[in-house]
Amino acid sequence: MQMDDKKKRQSMIVYVIVAIVAAFAIRSVLYPSLTSGAIEEVSYSDFLGKVDSGEVKQVQLDTGASQIRFTTGDGDSKKTYKTTQFPNDDDLVKKLQDKHVDFSATIPDQNSNLWLYMLISYGIPLLLIFGGGWLLNRRLRKQMGDDAPSMNFGGGFGMGGGLGRSNVREVKGKETGVTFKDVAGQDEAKESLAEIVSFLEHPEKYAAIGARCPRGALLVGPPGTGKTLLAKAVAGEANVPFFQISGSEFVEMFVGRGAAKVRDLFKQANEKAPCIVFIDEIDTIGKRRDTSLNTNDEREQTLNQLLTEMDGFDNHKGIVVLGATNRPESLDVALLRPGRFDRRVPVELPDLAGRESILKLHAGDVKMVEGVDFGAIARQTPGASGADLANMINEAALRAVRCGRSRVTQEDITESVDVVIAGEKKKSTVLSEHEKEVVAYHETGHAIVAAVQNGRRPVSKITIVPRTSGALGFTMQTEEDERYLTTREEYKEQIAVLCGGRAAEELIFGQVTSGAANDIERATKIARAMVTQLGMSERFGMVALGETRNRYLGGGSELTCSDETATQIDAEVRAIVEEGRQMAMKTLTENRFKLHEIAHYLQKKETITGEEFMNILTRDDGFAPKFKQEPAE
Incomplete structure (x- = not known):
């Protein structure tokens, strides 16, 4: 709008x-005489000189404008001149007649x-x-x-x-079309916001005991986790007006306009109280103020006005301000103090149970066959947001239509997971037989190293079909259960799995390719986090050497140490990655026969399931690997 x-x-x-x-x-x-720039102006004496020399061919006297226009030359050499303020020369007409000059005069009505x-x-x-x-x-x-x-x-x-005037969009509570039952995978956030709903519905209960409603709640989390959906659900549950505006809509060219919009927003909210005011991406106007000379006066005035308005309104009326951001570290401390945004509500990526409930919620709007295993899909999608999961269900429905089916199947959802994670199959990319062989060994190397580990992340799928994301193939691993703690040994095993593809190339072909670029990047990131943030390095011990930037936006860490220490950190990171590469090389060397067998099978079929892979790997033919035993808990 x-x-x-x-x-x-x-x-x-x-x-x-x-x-x-x-x-x-x-x-x-x-009025061409007012704008023409191709006419040269000369003095009256110059005009008479040109008449005497015979250069003038045509003359027009305009007594109304006190102007003489005359031309010289013919054809391409023709030029036009003008002279103004000419005297009352009685001999002019006679001179023009003597020189046989064509002349005319205009005497217009001066008033008109x-x-x-x-x-x-x-x-x-x-x-x-x-x-x-x-x-x-x-x-x-x-x-x-x-x-x-x-x-x-x-x-x-x-x-x-x-x-x-603010461009706020007002929606009546029930018209948001969203309540808490429409939000899945965020039970803790809903519980924290339920108290605000209770206050808006029954303010007298809280007033009787002397409690006041929180002035504001800050919804913090990665993109796509449902912060806006939760804000709408609060308004829908409480059935109060819902004012929604983005922080960027307060940013104006003229100083003071943003502050005026803030005043207008809260004026409208006071008139419609009780109500919810939702400011999306509040970090746009709520960034931390500093003392540097390079400041934005307009943004700071807008922030100051927001702080004043949040202090000034009567929260007994039931005005609650909800803010959403994925950059909480950049917000001004004055905005986060009690009395303004009293509560901080984490809206994190859903866990295993949360992902399953989100899939079921969105699947309720789609026709599906009986017996779809949403738990299996949830285990295949660790780190997926609610928006990602909703997109997977939609992609599955689109695939079912393309295939001419009236209902979505398990295969449709499984394929949609691949589409969202790795992109569509790239039909235009045709690998040569040698490249196909290299990719098959690369992906099999990942899978064998992963399977021989303690089995916590078994392989569920291996494919060498190129994708639009640029991947020539991938190996998918599935979490059996949700884990919140990771040991140093488990991190090293993850690095070994990432090194498995490059190790297989070295072992079989004696050379390396560019196919391991993403694996190297991820392995290095894990190793650097172990050294600088997690205290898992024997050389540095339990010391934090870096800070995480924009944790909700996938930002990396920034070192907070001397240059000498940074050099030592680089050496330690290289040592950890090299240890993982040696571990992968050792595992593949011990299972070289299985590496050949599975790679050839994969090269022939292009995509195999985790069950097919494990059947070949564990088949008792004298070459089955010895799996690492998981320690007792």
Whole structure:
């Protein structure tokens, strides 16, 4: 809606500018003497000299404009001159006749000429400017309400008008169409927000005991986890008006406009209390203030006004401000103190049970065959957000339609997981037989190293079909259960699995390819986190040498140590990754026969299931691997 309003305003301004340009173009056509730049102006004596020398061919005397126009030369050499303020020369006509010069004279009505000049030069442009401004002002007032102040200077170039009004979108509680039953996988967040709903529904119970409602709650978490959905659910549960606006909509070119929008927002909220005010991406206006010279006065004024408004409103009326951000570390401390955003509600990525419940919730809107195993899909998607899972269900439904089925099957959902994680199958990429063989050994190397570990992440699928993400193949592992702690040995095993592909290439072909680029990046990231953040390095011990930046946006860490220590950290990271590579090489060397057998089978079929892989790997033919035993807990 806001974008439509903005486009309409921009269109009106363009119309006004076009009208002004058209007016001046008309003036130029009707009054060419005012705009022509191809005529050279000379003195009257120069004109007489050219007449005496016989250069002048044609003369036009305009007594109304006190101007003489004359031409010299013929054809391409023809030039036009003009002279003004010529004296009353009685001999001029005789001179022109003697030289056989063609001449004429115009004696216009001076009054009508003056009025025409004034009308064309000033009247029409001013009429178009103010007429366009009046139309623009009328449309803005109609869109923003009758109480919107008028704009200045014709409506197109003033700083008044609707610029001080917030573009907030108001929705009545039930009209949000969302309640807590529509939110899955965020039980803790719903429980924390349920108290706000209770206050909005029964404020008298809290007033009787002297409790006050939290002024604000900050929803913090990665993108796609349902922060906006939760805010709408609170309004839907409490059945109160819901005001939604993005932090970026407060950012204005003119100083003070953002603060005016904040005032208008809370004015509307006071009139509709009790209500929910939801500011999405609040870090846009709530960034931490500093003392550097390079500051944004407009943003800071907007933030100061927000702080003032949150202090000033009467929270007994039931006004609750909800903010959402995935960059909480960048927010100003004054915004986070008690009395403003009293609560911080984590909206994290869903766990195993949460992913399963989200899949079931979104599957309720789609026709599916009986017996779909959502638990298996949930185990295949660790780290997926609610938005990712919803997209998987939608992709499965689209695939079912493409395949001509009326219901979604388990295969459709499984394939949709691959599409969301790795992209669509890339039919245009055809690998040569040698490249196909290298990729098959690479992916089999990952799978064997992963399977020979303690079995906590068994292989569920191996494929060498290229994907649109750029991957030429991938090995999918499935979590049997949810784990919240990871040991140093488990991290080393993960690095070994990532090194398994490169190790297989070295072992079989004696050379390496570019196919391990992503594996190297991920292995290095794990090793660096072990050294700088997790205290899992024997050389440095339990010391934090780095800070995590933008943890909800996938940001890496930033070292907080000396250059000498950073050099030692690099050496330690290399040692840990090399240890993982040696572990992978040892495992593949011991299971070389199985590596050949499974790689050839994969090269032939292109995609195999985890069950097929394990059947070949564990078959008792004298070459079955010895699996590591998981320690007793």
